[in-house]
Amino acid sequence: MGTSTEASLSRVERRKARTNKRLLEVARQLFSEKGIYWAKVEDITELADLGKGTFYKYFDSKEQIISALVEEGLSELLAKTEAAVLAVSTDGRIIPNVIGARVDFFLAYPDYLLLLHQVRGLMQLQVGVAEELRVIYAKHLSRIAKLVKPVIGSTSAHDVAVAIAAYTSGLMTYHLLFEGIEGIRRRRNELVLALDQSVQALLKAGRPRA
Amino acid sequence: MGTSTEASLSRVERRKARTNKRLLEVARQLFSEKGIYWAKVEDITELADLGKGTFYKYFDSKEQIISALVEEGLSELLAKTEAAVLAVSTDGRIIPNVIGARVDFFLAYPDYLLLLHQVRGLMQLQVGVAEELRVIYAKHLSRIAKLVKPVIGSTSAHDVAVAIAAYTSGLMTYHLLFEGIEGIRRRRNELVLALDQSVQALLKAGRPRA
Amino acid sequence: MGTSTEASLSRVERRKARTNKRLLEVARQLFSEKGIYWAKVEDITELADLGKGTFYKYFDSKEQIISALVEEGLSELLAKTEAAVLAVSTDGRIIPNVIGARVDFFLAYPDYLLLLHQVRGLMQLQVGVAEELRVIYAKHLSRIAKLVKPVIGSTSAHDVAVAIAAYTSGLMTYHLLFEGIEGIRRRRNELVLALDQSVQALLKAGRPRA
Amino acid sequence: MGTSTEASLSRVERRKARTNKRLLEVARQLFSEKGIYWAKVEDITELADLGKGTFYKYFDSKEQIISALVEEGLSELLAKTEAAVLAVSTDGRIIPNVIGARVDFFLAYPDYLLLLHQVRGLMQLQVGVAEELRVIYAKHLSRIAKLVKPVIGSTSAHDVAVAIAAYTSGLMTYHLLFEGIEGIRRRRNELVLALDQSVQALLKAGRPRA
DNA sequence: TATGAATGAGTGTTCATTCAT
DNA sequence: AATGAATGAACACTCATTCAT
Numbered sequence: 001m002g003t004s005t006e007a008s009l010s011r012v013e014r015r016k017a018r019t020n021k022r023l024l025e026v027a028r029q030l031f032s033e034k035g036i037y038w039a040k041v042e043d044i045t046e047l048a049d050l051g052k053g054t055f056y057k058y059f060d061s062k063e064q065i066i067s068a069l070v071e072e073g074l075s076e077l078l079a080k081t082e083a084a085v086l087a088v089s090t091d092g093r094i095i096p097n098v099i100g101a102r103v104d105f106f107l108a109y110p111d112y113l114l115l116l117h118q119v120r121g122l123m124q125l126q127v128g129v130a131e132e133l134r135v136i137y138a139k140h141l142s143r144i145a146k147l148v149k150p151v152i153g154s155t156s157a158h159d160v161a162v163a164i165a166a167y168t169s170g171l172m173t174y175h176l177l178f179e180g181i182e183g184i185r186r187r188r189n190e191l192v193l194a195l196d197q198s199v200q201a202l203l204k205a206g207r208p209r210a
Numbered sequence: 211m212g213t214s215t216e217a218s219l220s221r222v223e224r225r226k227a228r229t230n231k232r233l234l235e236v237a238r239q240l241f242s243e244k245g246i247y248w249a250k251v252e253d254i255t256e257l258a259d260l261g262k263g264t265f266y267k268y269f270d271s272k273e274q275i276i277s278a279l280v281e282e283g284l285s286e287l288l289a290k291t292e293a294a295v296l297a298v299s300t301d302g303r304i305i306p307n308v309i310g311a312r313v314d315f316f317l318a319y320p321d322y323l324l325l326l327h328q329v330r331g332l333m334q335l336q337v338g339v340a341e342e343l344r345v346i347y348a349k350h351l352s353r354i355a356k357l358v359k360p361v362i363g364s365t366s367a368h369d370v371a372v373a374i375a376a377y378t379s380g381l382m383t384y385h386l387l388f389e390g391i392e393g394i395r396r397r398r399n400e401l402v403l404a405l406d407q408s409v410q411a412l413l414k415a416g417r418p419r420a
Numbered sequence: 421m422g423t424s425t426e427a428s429l430s431r432v433e434r435r436k437a438r439t440n441k442r443l444l445e446v447a448r449q450l451f452s453e454k455g456i457y458w459a460k461v462e463d464i465t466e467l468a469d470l471g472k473g474t475f476y477k478y479f480d481s482k483e484q485i486i487s488a489l490v491e492e493g494l495s496e497l498l499a500k501t502e503a504a505v506l507a508v509s510t511d512g513r514i515i516p517n518v519i520g521a522r523v524d525f526f527l528a529y530p531d532y533l534l535l536l537h538q539v540r541g542l543m544q545l546q547v548g549v550a551e552e553l554r555v556i557y558a559k560h561l562s563r564i565a566k567l568v569k570p571v572i573g574s575t576s577a578h579d580v581a582v583a584i585a586a587y588t589s590g591l592m593t594y595h596l597l598f599e600g601i602e603g604i605r606r607r608r609n610e611l612v613l614a615l616d617q618s619v620q621a622l623l624k625a626g627r628p629r630a
Numbered sequence: 631m632g633t634s635t636e637a638s639l640s641r642v643e644r645r646k647a648r649t650n651k652r653l654l655e656v657a658r659q660l661f662s663e664k665g666i667y668w669a670k671v672e673d674i675t676e677l678a679d680l681g682k683g684t685f686y687k688y689f690d691s692k693e694q695i696i697s698a699l700v701e702e703g704l705s706e707l708l709a710k711t712e713a714a715v716l717a718v719s720t721d722g723r724i725i726p727n728v729i730g731a732r733v734d735f736f737l738a739y740p741d742y743l744l745l746l747h748q749v750r751g752l753m754q755l756q757v758g759v760a761e762e763l764r765v766i767y768a769k770h771l772s773r774i775a776k777l778v779k780p781v782i783g784s785t786s787a788h789d790v791a792v793a794i795a796a797y798t799s800g801l802m803t804y805h806l807l808f809e810g811i812e813g814i815r816r817r818r819n820e821l822v823l824a825l826d827q828s829v830q831a832l833l834k835a836g837r838p839r840a
Numbered sequence: 841t842a843t844g845a846a847t848g849a850g851t852g853t854t855c856a857t858t859c860a861t
Numbered sequence: 862a863a864t865g866a867a868t869g870a871a872c873a874c875t876c877a878t879t880c881a882t
Contacts, residue, residue: 590800
């Protein structure tokens with residue numbers, strides 16, 4: 001008994017966990033609103049109602065909180081996706097469910113849409129943080145690839161995973177720009193359907209990978 | 211005769227045009243390599259072998275050269291796309307040609323892939339430059355929408371244009387990350403085919419827009 | 421008891437107050453030595469033995485510290501002047517005492533002589549800070565006008581206040597140039613007398629204002 | 631005949647003289663409007679409708695055109711003053727005429743009021759240009775001192791010259807700020823009268839200099 | 841532990857001055 | 862002689878990070 005993660009921690013430890021979480025939430029919001037560059041560490045601590053120095057008790061640097069957010073976000077996204085796959089009735093539902101889970105994740109946490117978009121750009125640069133982020137992202141895609149493996153024919157599972165991720169994020173980001181998050185939310189089913197068809201088309205196509 | 215634009219300019223004017231072009235090229239390269247934030251104005255002028263002050267004779271600010279690059283890039287991309295549509299034999303070839311033109315543009319100028327990715331992120335932020343960039347981008351998509359109008363059924367032309375842009379940039383950016391530009395170049399035909407099928411699937415789907 | 425302003429502040433607060441004061445003092449000195457343009461923010465922080473960034477924790481900008489100095493200086497000058505007027509035996513002593521207080525103020529803080537001279541020039545320019553400074557200065561002169569009102573006949577109190585300020589600053593600045601502060605200090609009584617006679621002449625003249 | 635300065639110059643030389651004069655005029659105007667620091671060399675050449683490089687054909691530096699303007703201005707002011715003294719009927723009119731000439735000079739060239747005010751500040755600074763300007767100014771005051779010598783008793787002629795200059799510039803500058811140049815122009819006679827009385831009071835006082 | 845005052849390297853930008861044409 | 866493109870030293874100001882309390 002009493003071995004739940006939360007309960008087993010001392011009051012102090014629970015407090016720390018809460019502060020850590022608040023910093024992550026606030027950072028996610030600000031990175032999405034102002035961009036990872038324009039959002040200042042002080043903006044974060046201020047919105048979190050903490051002293052500026054406190055930030056560095058929880059994260060080594062601004063770069064590191066970005067990594068932490070990406071890790072947390074992709075991990076949560078993966079969890080939701082895996083749950084959606086487990087809930088599947090027939091293999092044919094795997095891909096639409098994966099896509100649905102992704103879309104729903106970004107509808108639930110729209111900040112991640114822009115944060116991850118920025119991070120995908122960052123990853124490609126010849127810049128310090130990039131390498132670590134690349135590893136995190138690659139791992140995520142591998143896991144997605146594994147999930148869809150059962151339903152793809154000769155197509156590369158990795159290519160399909162990439163297509164799912166790329167199409168979903170691409171489409172949602174564009175629509176976010178022109179219609180806002182509410183616009184996307186209203187068209188949720190339509191988007192999932194369209195994305196599913198787009199991805200299915202790839203599979204039928206035989207082998208996008210020669 | 212002999213009054214080609216170039217020839218009709220004085221030596222000084224030609225020199226200025228060349229400097230302007232060099233700054234744009236160098237900036238595009240550096241923005242793509244280091245990112246629009248980490249690339250410093252001085253990096254640009256240094257690589258262009260110019261004094262730092264010279265930059266400001268040609269562009270009002272760092273932000274403005276980003277706008278200029280986006281405008282130039284999207285304009286070139288549109289021109290290539292329009293040419294590809296004009297070269298079409300049957301209406302059925304319009305979409306594959308549009309996609310092919312986009313893919314080929316980014317293969318020819320891979321720097322734009324990352325630059326435009328970053329700019330799409332920037333556009334969404336509550337930040338100064340954003341508005342101007344949004345207008346430029348929206349205009350571009352409208353023009354693409356017009357080009358594909360003949361071949362879409364009841365689907366929204368704008369949605370199709372968005373899908374083409376989102377899928378193409380999304381897919382190419384992801385692949386760039388994992389395979390490098392040469393990897394994409396080798397798979398060019400395959401990618402165009404896959405993208406075409408993905409987009410065609412949308413059209414057949416009936417109406418992604420309610 | 422024991423709740424004097426200083427004592428009631430925490431150590432940190434007292435330290436901050438001291439830093440603020442030191443920055444103002446150093447700035448006043450440097451603005452007077454090198455001029456408000458040639459004195460750099462870094463000169464100020466260096467002489468104050470502080471990091472450059474610290475300046476901006478205390479003042480929004482270089483312009484703002486000028487305003488702050490002017491406000492502080494004129495406020496102190498006014499206080500000294502009011503005290504001198506209160507100490508007056510007969511109304512006839514009001515103007516000489518006002519002049520004496522002004523002269524003594526500038527002898528005590530000679531930096532203000534040149535700083536305010538520069539600021540009076542700045543105020544007249546079509547430049548950002550000007551407006552705020554004009555308001556501060558106008559307020560000061562109004563207060564001086566009020567002080568001298570009892571002893572002027574039909575002459576405009578504002579004109580007399582202006583004459584007092586203009587003559588005093590004008591004369592002291594010129595003499596500062598040719599004789600240095602020590603030269604002025606030695607001639608203190610003579611200058612006060614001369615200035616008093618000059619101002620009294622205006623009053624007897626009837627009405628400098630038509 | 632034909633030996634007038636103008637006529638004896640070649641066309642080129644006359645053209646150069648005109649350009650030189652235009653630069654001085656424009657500089658005076660801009661230094662007065664925007665301040666000697668905020669007015670840029672390029673502002674001057676632009677308003678003079680000349681190339682930027684041309685400026686340096688006529689003046690060694692921005693500092694030097696300031697010196698040139700001061701020299702020209704004080705020289706003209708002295709000439710006007712000497713003429714006014716020569717036109718005097720009785721010695722008693724010397725000082726009012728000197729003051730009148732000064733006031734009229736500044737009414738005719740109001741730009742000089744602010745330019746010279748700024749320069750008087752500049753002169754006092756521990757800065758490059760200062761020394762040269764001090765010499766020019768000192769010379770001017772000596773000449774004024776000589777003019778008033780006949781009418782002063784035991785008072786130092788230099789002190790009287792300083793008082794004349796200080797009071798006049800001080801009063802006019804203050805009034806310029808609060809009433810504008812037109813306000814001063816309307817009150818011209820009143821001001822001259824007031825200034826005269828103020829200065830006369832000094833003379834009667836016996837010896838402002840111990 | 842939490843804080844926020846202090847820091848200073850680093851940035852975009854300006855502008856007096858030069859010099860090739 | 863006149864020009865204006867090019868220059869780069871210099872500056873105001875920012876902000877991630879540190880550290881004494």
